Amino acid sequence: MPSQYWGSLAHLRDAEIPDYCIEQLIKAGGDKVQCVYSKGEKRELNVDAGEFSLFRTTANHGISLAVIKDQKKGSLSINKINQEDIDESVATVLTMAASSMPDEAYDISENQPAKSFSKGPTEPELEKMYNRMEEFMDFSGSTFPTTIIEQAIMDFSAGTSYYRNSNGVAFDETGGSYSFSAMFTSKEGEDTSSFNSAGFSSLDMDNPLHEGGSIKRLLKESAEHVRTKPVPKKFTGDIIVTPDCIMDFIGFFLGNISDYRLIAGTSLFRESIGEAITNGLLTLHSTPLSDDLSGGYFVTGDGYEAANATIIEQGILKTFLLSLYGSNKTGLKRGPNSGGSLIIDSGKTALNDIVKSVKQGVLLSRFSGGSPSDNGDFSGVAKNSFYIEDGEIQYPISETMVSGNIADMFHNIKDISEDNVNFGDEIFPWIHFGGITVS
Amino acid sequence: MIYKDLNQYSGHFSEYTELRLQENRNNRISMVNGDVMGNSVSSSSGVSSRVYKEGNWGFSSSPDLSDSAVEYVVRSASDNVRFMNDRNKMECGFILPDTCGHYEMDLTTQISRNSQKQWIDFLKDIDDYIQKKYPNLTSRTIVLAGLDMEKSLLTSSGSTSYSMTPRGIMYVSLSMENNGELVELMDVFGGLGQLEDHFLDPTQFYANIDSLADHLSRKADGVYTDAGMKDVILDADLAGILAHEAIGHTTEADLVLGGSVAREYMGRQVASELVTLIDYANSVEGKTCPVPVYIDDEGTPSEDTVIIKDGELKSFMHNKDSARHFETTPTGNARAYAFSDEPLIRMRNTAIKPGTNTLEEMIAAIDDGYYLMKSSNGQADSTSEFMFGVPLGYEIRGGKLGNAIKDTTISGVAFDVLKTIDMISSDMTWSAGGMCGKKQWIPVGMGGPAIKCQVNIGGR
Numbered sequence: 001m002p003s004q005y006w007g008s009l010a011h012l013r014d015a016e017i018p019d020y021c022i023e024q025l026i027k028a029g030g031d032k033v034q035c036v037y038s039k040g041e042k043r044e045l046n047v048d049a050g051e052f053s054l055f056r057t058t059a060n061h062g063i064s065l066a067v068i069k070d071q072k073k074g075s076l077s078i079n080k081i082n083q084e085d086i087d088e089s090v091a092t093v094l095t096m097a098a099s100s101m102p103d104e105a106y107d108i109s110e111n112q113p114a115k116s117f118s119k120g121p122t123e124p125e126l127e128k129m130y131n132r133m134e135e136f137m138d139f140s141g142s143t144f145p146t147t148i149i150e151q152a153i154m155d156f157s158a159g160t161s162y163y164r165n166s167n168g169v170a171f172d173e174t175g176g177s178y179s180f181s182a183m184f185t186s187k188e189g190e191d192t193s194s195f196n197s198a199g200f201s202s203l204d205m206d207n208p209l210h211e212g213g214s215i216k217r218l219l220k221e222s223a224e225h226v227r228t229k230p231v232p233k234k235f236t237g238d239i240i241v242t243p244d245c246i247m248d249f250i251g252f253f254l255g256n257i258s259d260y261r262l263i264a265g266t267s268l269f270r271e272s273i274g275e276a277i278t279n280g281l282l283t284l285h286s287t288p289l290s291d292d293l294s295g296g297y298f299v300t301g302d303g304y305e306a307a308n309a310t311i312i313e314q315g316i317l318k319t320f321l322l323s324l325y326g327s328n329k330t331g332l333k334r335g336p337n338s339g340g341s342l343i344i345d346s347g348k349t350a351l352n353d354i355v356k357s358v359k360q361g362v363l364l365s366r367f368s369g370g371s372p373s374d375n376g377d378f379s380g381v382a383k384n385s386f387y388i389e390d391g392e393i394q395y396p397i398s399e400t401m402v403s404g405n406i407a408d409m410f411h412n413i414k415d416i417s418e419d420n421v422n423f424g425d426e427i428f429p430w431i432h433f434g435g436i437t438v439s
Numbered sequence: 440m441i442y443k444d445l446n447q448y449s450g451h452f453s454e455y456t457e458l459r460l461q462e463n464r465n466n467r468i469s470m471v472n473g474d475v476m477g478n479s480v481s482s483s484s485g486v487s488s489r490v491y492k493e494g495n496w497g498f499s500s501s502p503d504l505s506d507s508a509v510e511y512v513v514r515s516a517s518d519n520v521r522f523m524n525d526r527n528k529m530e531c532g533f534i535l536p537d538t539c540g541h542y543e544m545d546l547t548t549q550i551s552r553n554s555q556k557q558w559i560d561f562l563k564d565i566d567d568y569i570q571k572k573y574p575n576l577t578s579r580t581i582v583l584a585g586l587d588m589e590k591s592l593l594t595s596s597g598s599t600s601y602s603m604t605p606r607g608i609m610y611v612s613l614s615m616e617n618n619g620e621l622v623e624l625m626d627v628f629g630g631l632g633q634l635e636d637h638f639l640d641p642t643q644f645y646a647n648i649d650s651l652a653d654h655l656s657r658k659a660d661g662v663y664t665d666a667g668m669k670d671v672i673l674d675a676d677l678a679g680i681l682a683h684e685a686i687g688h689t690t691e692a693d694l695v696l697g698g699s700v701a702r703e704y705m706g707r708q709v710a711s712e713l714v715t716l717i718d719y720a721n722s723v724e725g726k727t728c729p730v731p732v733y734i735d736d737e738g739t740p741s742e743d744t745v746i747i748k749d750g751e752l753k754s755f756m757h758n759k760d761s762a763r764h765f766e767t768t769p770t771g772n773a774r775a776y777a778f779s780d781e782p783l784i785r786m787r788n789t790a791i792k793p794g795t796n797t798l799e800e801m802i803a804a805i806d807d808g809y810y811l812m813k814s815s816n817g818q819a820d821s822t823s824e825f826m827f828g829v830p831l832g833y834e835i836r837g838g839k840l841g842n843a844i845k846d847t848t849i850s851g852v853a854f855d856v857l858k859t860i861d862m863i864s865s866d867m868t869w870s871a872g873g874m875c876g877k878k879q880w881i882p883v884g885m886g887g888p889a890i891k892c893q894v895n896i897g898g899r
Contacts, residue, residue: 079484187698
């Protein structure tokens, strides 16, 4: 990167830029103000249609300002970091706040001890990234010759962000990580599988990419999915949801315990803290500080030091994921973090034994479904999935719908596998549900 | 405002090179039950360059728009392609098709710009109207969102373009409880243009809100659909998402190379003879489309891509690299969302060409089926198998509209569904806020006429 054109801010160190913004916002009349200054770089290798295609490097930086004046709030972000643009933005965001409507719920985080956090490397091993990609292409080509890698992306992103507010909060976060994703389809003559994708993140490039996340398993399943057929007839039975698509269902619970639905008054779980919202087999954590994950974060979006939390413990809802605004607005307790970095506790049964226990059902590897209705009703197509009968996986399926109610489904968890998958940002096991309509 | 003329930088080019300066500007205000939950503006600008040599691409971007930053990103993109060339020598000798065009398009509103206060007052007016007229609603959410995409492009082939393509939309979402069950419905208004081009007078939207509230009330008393294969009418919203998600994506040339089923179908009858499906570049019968593209982000003059003509699969959508592979000409479909994004093959405005029927004729032609009006989301894959959520629809019994239906889904294999189309309406409606995700999110136009066909509908 060439040297930045900071104008008269050129003498400032990175960490002093948000301090300058806070000072200007207060001078301009802000009652409570916050600023996040962030900068980062990405290096990315792309494979398209099975061939190396692109090496991409990007750099960016940005400032996000928020100001509360007379309990009215405005927010603004720019990526031009020079005095003229910052000063103009300070004036603009004050005007935006003055234009808005007052709300007693607006606030900023209270004073906390200043801290600096870091996780992961700040510079990539570029040669290793290329070699790992080449190794992955060789592996997939030789092991699964009918599978086309439609696109594969390997990137390394690193950056630093500085959070400041007028209550004296000062948090610095530096981090970097690798991430890999691949999208693929298998083809034999005119027979084509559904596409599938897989990915994971990591703090290093020490292991082959096909060993990460679910990559190898999903490549193998893709090759098996070239020829499929529907389930024999409509039935009510079991589904085993793989770690790859459990988020499609967990998302329903997270949506109902986060800001929008709780503020709008449409959450199903508004009165459910301390109550069972699933059966006792499920324990779900949000762990942004976990050493088991390559991802995570140290500071919440509203300026608090993040903490790990158990969201659902043996079926009991323990906490909402409310921001400071959401908490003030609803009168409910603020969440310990901003969500994400999810871990579902594994069970005690081997996946193979769970499959053996299924009389009739589906191993659901990808769910192509509409958003569930507000009460949790869902239906969608079982993609890249398998029909199970009498305890054995029978064949890959297509044109098969699964439907039910998510809230009910999680009261009908039959088992959770001891096996799990670490995607870097999440760790999920296989979950066995009963009472699902398959057609 | 970014530089329109980049010719001064052509001296930095040594290989096939694209240089793009871009700024995206957003304005977003959200109101929930009368409270302002979000009141924000943002802008993101920078310069990027992409260089092609020996079958590889190098790309670099910087948020700095200075002359030295431009020189830096061109040099850095060249370094990046050299990194690839040193390691990947599989594609030596490949040369991209040459295209050249010049176009300037500035769709900045001619109306004086509103202040943020005026927009908040606008939302407050609409919220007050809803609250007073429909006091029994559980929640009211209104979001106003403006996006300006301003780009300048110069390529080593000599193409130049400048565009300011704005989009202004408003979402209104209402929910109510009926017998302890929460029911929700949303509509989207606006489209091409800045917010001022669509939303000056809130009273103009009262009728739309009355219609939304009426549909919501009917849906609250709605019935479950009978699962199975049914005759249905897919209104413009759903016909558009079928054309985009289930057919359009399978005919993007990069996805064809990635294994989509469409490769084997080229030249074959894949739909009823009534069906002509086009990715329109910028206009239909003299009317500008929601996402007009005259020169794409590789500098290729954009043209309509006739994907299906009279039921026969005719063409894929191409960028320069896929056109080289298929030994054809680029179609002007290469687009990038942000300054730091490389152009990908993207649809622009994808729709089935209107037919000759009226909606009334189509309803009258169904004895037992459904009129499906809105889509909540949609997914499709390389086989053209699709699934769309349907949050609004009505039964058709004996050629007449009946009860509203509860949320449902439709699914099928798109190339099979297209063969069942036997009526197409003569009108054309674009959805207001189409966005497409494919590595990058980008605005797209989706819509079309209503179509009568058979699909698999979900039920309880």
